[in-house]
Amino acid sequence: xxxxxxxNWKREWFEIKDVTYLNxxxxxxxxxxxxRAVEHALExxxxxxxxxxxxxxxxxxxxxxxxxxxxxxxxxxxxVTTGASAGAAVVAYGLEWKRxxxxxxxxxxxxxxxxxxxxxxxxxxxxxxxxxxxxxxCG
Numbered sequence: 001x002x003x004x005x006x007x008n009w010k011r012e013w014f015e016i017k018d019v020t021y022l023n024x025x026x027x028x029x030x031x032x033x034x035x036r037a038v039e040h041a042l043e044x045x046x047x048x049x050x051x052x053x054x055x056x057x058x059x060x061x062x063x064x065x066x067x068x069x070x071x072x073x074x075x076x077x078x079x080v081t082t083g084a085s086a087g088a089a090v091v092a093y094g095l096e097w098k099r100x101x102x103x104x105x106x107x108x109x110x111x112x113x114x115x116x117x118x119x120x121x122x123x124x125x126x127x128x129x130x131x132x133x134x135x136x137x138c139g
Contacts, residue, residue, distance in 0.1 A: 009031070011032075012031040012032045012033050013029065013031050013032070014029065014032070016029070060080040061075070063078075063080055064076070064078045064080060084112060085112040085115070085116065088112055088113075088116040089116055092116050092117060092119075092120055097120060097124040097125050097126040098125055098126075099125040100125065101124075101125060101126040101127075102126065102127055102128070102129060103117040103120060103126055103127070103128040103129070104128075104129050104130075104131060105117060105128065105129070105130050105131070106130070106131055106132075106133050107130055107131065107132055107133050108133055114130075
C-alpha cells in the first residue's frame with residue numbers, strides 16, 4: 001500500500017459549524033486521509049487470504065522510519081505494538097523495579113492501567129496505589 005502525500009490539510013478535515021469540538025481522547029474527529037486508510041484496511045479484511053504477507057512487515061518498518069525522523073530516534077529504538085495495552089505492558093515489564101517503588105493510578109482510569117500495573121506487585125518490590133480522582137469546580 002502506498003500513501004498519498006496530502007499538502008492541503010485544511011481540506012482533509014470535515015467542517016463542523018455548530019460546535020467547537022474538544023474531545024480528542026476517546027472519540028475524535030478523523031481527517032479524510034485517515035478515513036480513506038480505514039476504508040482500505042476494512043476492504044483488506046473482507047478477503048484476508050488475498051493480502052500479500054509482506055504488508056505485515058513493510059508497515060512497521062515504514063512507521064519506525066517515519067517516526068524516527070519526527071522524534072530524532074533510530075528506527076530500531078521504536079516499538080510498534082498492537083495497541084496502548086501492549087505498549088504499556090512492554091514498558092511495565094521492561095522496568096527494573098526496586099524496593100519502595102510505587103505505581104500510582106487514578107480511580108476510574110481506563111482498565112489497562114489496572115491490568116498493566118497491578119501485576120507488577122507480584123514477585124516484585126513495587127506497590128500500586130489507586131488514588132481518588134480530583135474534583136474540579138468551575139466558576
